[in-house]
Amino acid sequence: MPSKKASSTSKQLSHELPKTPTGIIGLDEITVGGLPTGRPTLVCGSAGCGKTLLSLEFIVRGAQEYNEPGVFIAFEEKADELATNVASLGFDLQKLQDQKKIKIDYIHIDRSEIEETGEYDLEGLFIRLNYAIDSIGAKRVVLDTIENLFSGLTNQAILRAELRRLFQFLKDKGVTAIITGERGEKTLTRQGLEEYVSDCVILLDHRIINQISTRRLRIVKYRGTLHGTNEYPFLIDEDGISVLPVTSLKLNKAVSSDRFSSGIPALDKMLSKGGFYRGSSILVSGTAGTGKTSVAASFCNEACNRGEKCMFFAFEESPAQIIRNMRSIGMDLQQHVDSGLLQFYASRPTLYGLEMHLVAIHKAIRRFKPQVVVLDPITNLITVGSVSDVKSMLVRLIDFLQEEQITVMFTALSLNTVVNEQTDEGVSSLVDAWLMIRDIEMNGERNRGLYIMKSRGMKHSNQVREFVISDNGLDLIDVYLGPDGILTGSAREAQMLLEETGQVLQTHAVGVKDRELLRKRKVLESKIESLRSEFESTEEELNKAYVENAIKKEVLEQNRQKLTTLRGKNISDADSEDEIKKTKKKK
Amino acid sequence: MSKAYELRLYVAGKTTKSVAALNNLKKYCEEHLKGQYSIEVIDLLVHPQLAEGDQILAIPTLVKKVPEPVRKIIGDLSNEEKVLVGLDIRTKQL
Numbered sequence: 001m002p003s004k005k006a007s008s009t010s011k012q013l014s015h016e017l018p019k020t021p022t023g024i025i026g027l028d029e030i031t032v033g034g035l036p037t038g039r040p041t042l043v044c045g046s047a048g049c050g051k052t053l054l055s056l057e058f059i060v061r062g063a064q065e066y067n068e069p070g071v072f073i074a075f076e077e078k079a080d081e082l083a084t085n086v087a088s089l090g091f092d093l094q095k096l097q098d099q100k101k102i103k104i105d106y107i108h109i110d111r112s113e114i115e116e117t118g119e120y121d122l123e124g125l126f127i128r129l130n131y132a133i134d135s136i137g138a139k140r141v142v143l144d145t146i147e148n149l150f151s152g153l154t155n156q157a158i159l160r161a162e163l164r165r166l167f168q169f170l171k172d173k174g175v176t177a178i179i180t181g182e183r184g185e186k187t188l189t190r191q192g193l194e195e196y197v198s199d200c201v202i203l204l205d206h207r208i209i210n211q212i213s214t215r216r217l218r219i220v221k222y223r224g225t226l227h228g229t230n231e232y233p234f235l236i237d238e239d240g241i242s243v244l245p246v247t248s249l250k251l252n253k254a255v256s257s258d259r260f261s262s263g264i265p266a267l268d269k270m271l272s273k274g275g276f277y278r279g280s281s282i283l284v285s286g287t288a289g290t291g292k293t294s295v296a297a298s299f300c301n302e303a304c305n306r307g308e309k310c311m312f313f314a315f316e317e318s319p320a321q322i323i324r325n326m327r328s329i330g331m332d333l334q335q336h337v338d339s340g341l342l343q344f345y346a347s348r349p350t351l352y353g354l355e356m357h358l359v360a361i362h363k364a365i366r367r368f369k370p371q372v373v374v375l376d377p378i379t380n381l382i383t384v385g386s387v388s389d390v391k392s393m394l395v396r397l398i399d400f401l402q403e404e405q406i407t408v409m410f411t412a413l414s415l416n417t418v419v420n421e422q423t424d425e426g427v428s429s430l431v432d433a434w435l436m437i438r439d440i441e442m443n444g445e446r447n448r449g450l451y452i453m454k455s456r457g458m459k460h461s462n463q464v465r466e467f468v469i470s471d472n473g474l475d476l477i478d479v480y481l482g483p484d485g486i487l488t489g490s491a492r493e494a495q496m497l498l499e500e501t502g503q504v505l506q507t508h509a510v511g512v513k514d515r516e517l518l519r520k521r522k523v524l525e526s527k528i529e530s531l532r533s534e535f536e537s538t539e540e541e542l543n544k545a546y547v548e549n550a551i552k553k554e555v556l557e558q559n560r561q562k563l564t565t566l567r568g569k570n571i572s573d574a575d576s577e578d579e580i581k582k583t584k585k586k587k
Numbered sequence: 588m589s590k591a592y593e594l595r596l597y598v599a600g601k602t603t604k605s606v607a608a609l610n611n612l613k614k615y616c617e618e619h620l621k622g623q624y625s626i627e628v629i630d631l632l633v634h635p636q637l638a639e640g641d642q643i644l645a646i647p648t649l650v651k652k653v654p655e656p657v658r659k660i661i662g663d664l665s666n667e668e669k670v671l672v673g674l675d676i677r678t679k680q681l
Contacts, residue, residue: 108642113658115673118607118665123599123646124631124638131635153645153661 017224020068020140020176023061024054025363026243030219030228035200040170040177042197044189045204050215050236051180053089054204055142056082057240058178060091062140063101070140071132071175072104075148079104089240100136109152116154122162126169133173141170141177147191167196188220199223205231214353217243233355235363244359244396255279256405263302264295266476267435270452272459276433278371279405280456281398285412286437290448291469292411293317295435296374297326297333298474299409303372304336311370312344313361315380319344330472343368349380354393357381362400372407379413398430432456437467440488447489450476466492592616592624592674593653597638599631599646604663608647611664619676651675 019033028034035041035058043051059070074082082104083093096102105128133141146163153159170177179197181189188194194201201220206213216231234243258278261268268274276282282299284292296312303310314322322344323333336342345364349357365373375397381390394410401408410431434453439446450467452460465476466488480487480495487495596612598605609628616624631638631646641650645661651674660673 105639107644109644113656115658115660115669116662117660117669117673118662119604120645120647120662121604122644123602124597124643124648125645127599127631127635127646128638128643131638149644 019225020062021066022058023065024057024241024243025239026232026234027217027241030217030232030243031200031222032226032228035176035178036222036225037176038171038174039199040167040179040197041200041202042179042181042189042193043202043204044181044183044193046183046206049204049206050234050241051204052076052082052144053086053236054202054241055144055178055180056086056091057089059102059140059142060086060093060096061240063096068139069100069136070102070142071129071136071138072102072142072144073129073132074104074106074144075109076145078106078108089238091240103132103136103138105132109148111152114152120155120158122149122158122166125162126166129166129169130173133175139175141173141175142180143177144180145182146179147181147189147193150191163193163196209353212350212353214355216355233353233359235352235356235359237360237363239363242359242363244355244362254405260306260407261302262295263298263300264474264476266465267450270461270463270465270476271455276407276455277457278407279402280407280432281401281430282407282409282433282435283412283431284409284435284437285414286448287414287439290437290439291467291474292413292437293322293376294326294329294469294474295437296376296409296411297322297331300342300372300374301326301331301333301336303407304333304339304341307341308371309368310336310342310372310374311365311368312342313364313373313375314344314346315349315375316377318346328471329469329474343370349383354381354389358393358397361397365401365404365406370406372409373401374409375411377411377413379411395430438464440466442488443491445489445491449479449488591654592620592651593627594624594674595627595629595641595650595652597629597631597641597643597646597648597650602646605647607663607665608649611667611670612649615664615667615670615674615676619671649673 018037019031019035020037021028021034022031043054045051056072059072062068062070072082077085079093086093093102093104097104107125107128129141132138146166149159149163150156167179179193181191181193183203184190184192188201188203198221200222203218203220205216205218207216208214215234215236217234218231219227219229232243234241256278259271259273259275260278261275262271262282284295286292293316300310300312312319312322317325319337323337326333333342337344343364345361347357347360351357352360361375378390378394381393398408433455436451436453438449438451440449441447448467448469449464451462451464454460464479466479468475468477477492480492594612594616596609598608609626612626616626629637631643637643641648641659643650647661647663649660649664649670651658651660654675658673658675660670664670
């Protein structure tokens with residue numbers, strides 16, 4: 001044995017270990033290519049964890065997708081039982097058998113029929129196996145569950161020796177084999193099969209936590225190659241098994257600087273360049289009844305109007321309910337559903353575990369390939385997991401969506417009692433944009449205020465806007481910033497009315513003053529008039545006195561002259577007579 | 588005349604165990620079932636497709652087809668007591 005191990009190790013070092021893809025969604029990613037080619041792989045797990053299905057899917061996918069025929073040796077179920085069991089998954093075993101692509105061999109061991117006497121070996125099994133492999137040229141073999149041999153045969157020493165020989169035989173045949181085994185108490189398998197299969201061991205698990213079951217898969221070992229080491233949840237549904245290779249470890253996704261509208265024009269205006277980035281994640285949080293779903297639906301509606309595919313994951317309401325409710329605010333989602341652009345995916349959070357939800361979301365997205373995804377609301381998932389579980393799930397979901405360049409909008413219900421806004425499911429740090437809708441309670445009414453908490457990589461308004469839901473859809477209105485602070489709703493209306501009234505009153509007041517001024521001017525003017533006439537009369541008066549004086553003076557002068565003349569006649573009457581005459585003439 | 592016992596012995600080549608089983612079987616039959624048995628030896632190396640029909644795993648396997656119920660005895664048949672019980676020739680003695 002040691003020599004063989006050494007040789008195989010050196011072989012793996014010299015070149016890449018050849019791998020056989022399983023065709024099972026996700027499993028090939030975890031195993032980085034598939035199961036080791038030409039080697040046996042052990043798949044173990046407790047009852048009902050999906051071992052048979054996994055191995056059967058390996059055979060069927062091999063036959064259908066990789067053109068590798070396969071042999072399924074069933075120790076537990078008959079061929080027709082198997083066919084019936086997997087018919088619901090769309091595997092038509094009978095057809096594949098008729099096409100010689102697969103061969104199902106049922107090996108029945110009934111202890112009551114068998115007596116053991118003396119030495120024997122399992123050459124019969126080898127011959128059957130060999131015959132089955134050669135008859136269709138099989139490349140893949142499944143032994144399900146070989147441990148049944150132990151219940152049918154008692155001689156353990158022979159069995160173990162033969163099992164070792166069997167695995168060697170499978171390697172020699174060069175087939176890629178899956179051996180399934182029941183999980184034991186302390187060991188991986190009840191019969192310690194892991195000591196024979198040393199190349200690859202996959203453990204399946206089915207756990208119930210808080211009454212919710214989750215299937216998980218883990219690669220216990222895979223010699224000579226890289227592989228994912230975590231426990232990966234997997235889902236069994238109508239398409240078979242899907243494993244979710246959740247987180248990509250690197251943060252190196254491509255980014256887009258395309259932007260597109262949120263469906264609310266006023267909101268777009270709050271963001272520089274008019275909208276969100278493509279491929280970004282947007283969180284809408286708010287208390288109950290703030291219109292988160294409406295925001296999300298309008299986002300969807302807008303995406304569909306642009307002709308993009310959109311997927312709406314509803315964890316709270318049924319699709320019909322959402323469509324009806326959105327119609328009440330003037331949004332017709334039904335037309336988008338009819339045209340195939342919008343798809344709803346409604347499920348109860350408690351339907352399965354968180355990881356299962358993630359797997360289901362993955363599958364749905366992979367199938368529909370939407371450009372826009374809405375999850376409404378993520379908070380409801382808390383009912384099936386703790387906050388940290390939800391967070392880790394969302395991290396992986398966002399990761400996946402960004403990888404696919406899908407824009408996602410989450411809605412989250414925040415409780416009034418939660419004071420610290422930073423704890424919104426802890427996703428606030430993961431998202432690229434965060435809209436917060438808040439109740440503003442004032443004057444006996446409740447109004448909604450919307451603001452952008454953050455928006456990575458773009459300028460955005462820091463203002464609170466009033467968020468109004470009307471028959472015509474959603475709109476944002478600038479809140480009123482008055483002397484008393486922010487006013488919304490009817491208080492805003494009232495304040496606006498009040499201002500209008502004031503305006504009218506002021507206009508009126510100005511008119512009154514104008515008229516008074518006019519009147520005053522008139523009074524002033526009339527006063528000026530009367531003063532002037534007074535002045536004129538005074539002036540006249542004064543003038544009159546002045547003239548009278550002059551006249552009086554003249555008359556006196558004349559009189560004096562006359563007197564002088566009269567007295568002067570005695571001396572020279574003639575002269576004085578002349579002088580007087582001259583004076584008179586002068587005058 | 589139909590034989591009361593129809594026995595089939597599955598072997599894979601002439602291995603020591605197969606030869607021993609066949610010899611043992613012949614010996615017991617001659618002793619206990621003289622004239623009322625037939626033995627068919629099937630070599631699975633020659634006819635591998637026959638292994639499926641009787642659900643053969645171990646080699647050598649003796650299958651008693653008739654009389655009912657069908658019984659299988661595996662091994663080299665070295666324990667005469669067990670073989671005779673298995674063939675319903677002798678009831679189990681407790």
